[in-house]
Amino acid sequence: MTDFLARIGRSTLGSLSRLGRASLFLWHALAGLPSLVLRPGLVLAQIYSIGVLSLIIIVVSGTFVGAVLALQGYNTLVNFGAQDSLGVLVALSLLRELGPVVTALLFAGRAGSALTAEIGLMKTTEQLSSMEMMAVDPMRRVIAPRLLAGFISMPLLAAIFSFLGIMGAYFVGVGALGLDDGPFWGQMQASVDFRDDVMNGVIKSLVFGFVASWIAVYEGYDAEPTSEGVSRATTRTVVHTSLAVLGLDFVLTALMFG
Amino acid sequence: MAAPVSDDDCLVDIQNLSFARGRNVIFNGVDVRIPRGSVTAIMGPSGTGKTTLLRLIGGQLRPDAGSVAVDGQVVHKMRHRQLYALRRRMGLLFQSGALFTHLNVFENVAFPLREHTDLPEMLIRDLVLMKLQAVGLRGARDLMPGELSGGMARRVALARAIALDPDIIMYDEPFAGQDPISMGALVTLIRTLNDALGLTSVIVSHDVAETARIADLVYVVSQGKVVESGTPEELMASESEWVRQFMHGLPDGPVPFHYPADSLDDDLLGKAP
Numbered sequence A: 001m002t003d004f005l006a007r008i009g010r011s012t013l014g015s016l017s018r019l020g021r022a023s024l025f026l027w028h029a030l031a032g033l034p035s036l037v038l039r040p041g042l043v044l045a046q047i048y049s050i051g052v053l054s055l056i057i058i059v060v061s062g063t064f065v066g067a068v069l070a071l072q073g074y075n076t077l078v079n080f081g082a083q084d085s086l087g088v089l090v091a092l093s094l095l096r097e098l099g100p101v102v103t104a105l106l107f108a109g110r111a112g113s114a115l116t117a118e119i120g121l122m123k124t125t126e127q128l129s130s131m132e133m134m135a136v137d138p139m140r141r142v143i144a145p146r147l148l149a150g151f152i153s154m155p156l157l158a159a160i161f162s163f164l165g166i167m168g169a170y171f172v173g174v175g176a177l178g179l180d181d182g183p184f185w186g187q188m189q190a191s192v193d194f195r196d197d198v199m200n201g202v203i204k205s206l207v208f209g210f211v212a213s214w215i216a217v218y219e220g221y222d223a224e225p226t227s228e229g230v231s232r233a234t235t236r237t238v239v240h241t242s243l244a245v246l247g248l249d250f251v252l253t254a255l256m257f258g
Numbered sequence B: 001m002a003a004p005v006s007d008d009d010c011l012v013d014i015q016n017l018s019f020a021r022g023r024n025v026i027f028n029g030v031d032v033r034i035p036r037g038s039v040t041a042i043m044g045p046s047g048t049g050k051t052t053l054l055r056l057i058g059g060q061l062r063p064d065a066g067s068v069a070v071d072g073q074v075v076h077k078m079r080h081r082q083l084y085a086l087r088r089r090m091g092l093l094f095q096s097g098a099l100f101t102h103l104n105v106f107e108n109v110a111f112p113l114r115e116h117t118d119l120p121e122m123l124i125r126d127l128v129l130m131k132l133q134a135v136g137l138r139g140a141r142d143l144m145p146g147e148l149s150g151g152m153a154r155r156v157a158l159a160r161a162i163a164l165d166p167d168i169i170m171y172d173e174p175f176a177g178q179d180p181i182s183m184g185a186l187v188t189l190i191r192t193l194n195d196a197l198g199l200t201s202v203i204v205s206h207d208v209a210e211t212a213r214i215a216d217l218v219y220v221v222s223q224g225k226v227v228e229s230g231t232p233e234e235l236m237a238s239e240s241e242w243v244r245q246f247m248h249g250l251p252d253g254p255v256p257f258h259y260p261a262d263s264l265d266d267d268l269l270g271k272a273p
Ligand SMILES: Nc1ncnc2c1ncn2[C@@H]1O[C@H](COP(=O)(O)OP(=O)(O)O)[C@@H](O)[C@H]1O
Pocket: B021, B024, B026, B045, B046, B047, B048, B049, B050, B051, B052, B053
């Protein structure tokens, strides 16, 4: 019994000290941001590898999620003769929830894992150390641009996801199921509120982008410098980001719409 | 025992340094003084903490006790900005080379120049090619680090470490993995760089013969202590059996070749605990 309590205590202390180190790390990384004004090229290169290279998976997933939503939604709505509201249903689901959340989960798998592995391997092969000894601060040169690029990319990816989802639903609803396109767009325009729905979705994706990038760069930087260490860190990035995103989504939803 | 070095011409001054990793005590009261303008060698069996010592000088590790001062300033008491200013005047050649794997040889050597100067591209090109010429790898400028052998990678890293013309340069095992020809060239290069540019060089190595050829001063470190120091000739003729065994590379003597273990017979018969 005491053994059990001791183990709980130890793992709690462990988590707390990780959180402490991660916060300190974030503080140092944020301090590196101002110097990036002079080096926009560093951030752009990262936006390319984090954002642009994630586009394919976002485009494909967004379109299919929208299409499936339309199919499922139609089958339910038609029972109540409310199939004209399909556009609203799809748009609200995507803008408020699925866009930010699914994009963040995909981001963790596609870009976050890559970030962690890259930084972890740079640490393992002493590249970060040699950078420090060349008087180049890895926090500014490596970590800060990646953090910022992730933060910028996520809302853009989420917007693309939601837009393509709505287009996917349009092709299924209006194209395949024969709905009228007037009510599809008209009701959507009337019911979707810019501030309540669009902006709240954007805020969510900003928060998720921040948290996902933070976890990814931190896990890479904190990885034990061995092959297994990097592999464990990569797994942790995906798991922790997914859990954090789902948890934060609940909290944010409760605050915004509750 | 310690070489007579007066205070003002000592660039790196390590006093009573102690450092441990967990329960593994690596240094226990080490004093090392590196005179300005000299080539100083730190030698010792592998695993004694030679690399660790370089990291302590570079401010990447903090001593548990004692102090490491470079140019009169205590490294672990410096603020971030001061430390980075100091590191600009330091070159460290990593044991592994630690090249940036996403950049080719040319860009690796150009990296510190691009980060710290606003030189025009033409000048950067000339500087990089001169440094690469010095290490005999000008022709390899377009190769990626993955396409180099270990010895070549370390020579590229050397070119990168001297790109900014530092005041102090520290070499971690520069001779490991070099063929006899590049070994000879490297030995000469380290000495020439030191004398022509007025550098202070620290070589960490267990290649006794090569290091002894160019070192002005040698410290032999083992089990957390400086065992002996002096010129290579003095150490070759040392009173201590230990130092003579190490310097002449004899297999038999007080220095054990084996990591501490139970007797081999017991181990093979499964009797060891
Ligand atoms: N990151 C580390 N964590 C724990 N122990 C380490 C670490 N790096 C080195 N050591 C230990 O410190 C000692 C000295 O290592 P090092 O300085 O690399 O030796 P050398 O360069 O002289 O061969 C060794 O016993 C090694 O096991």
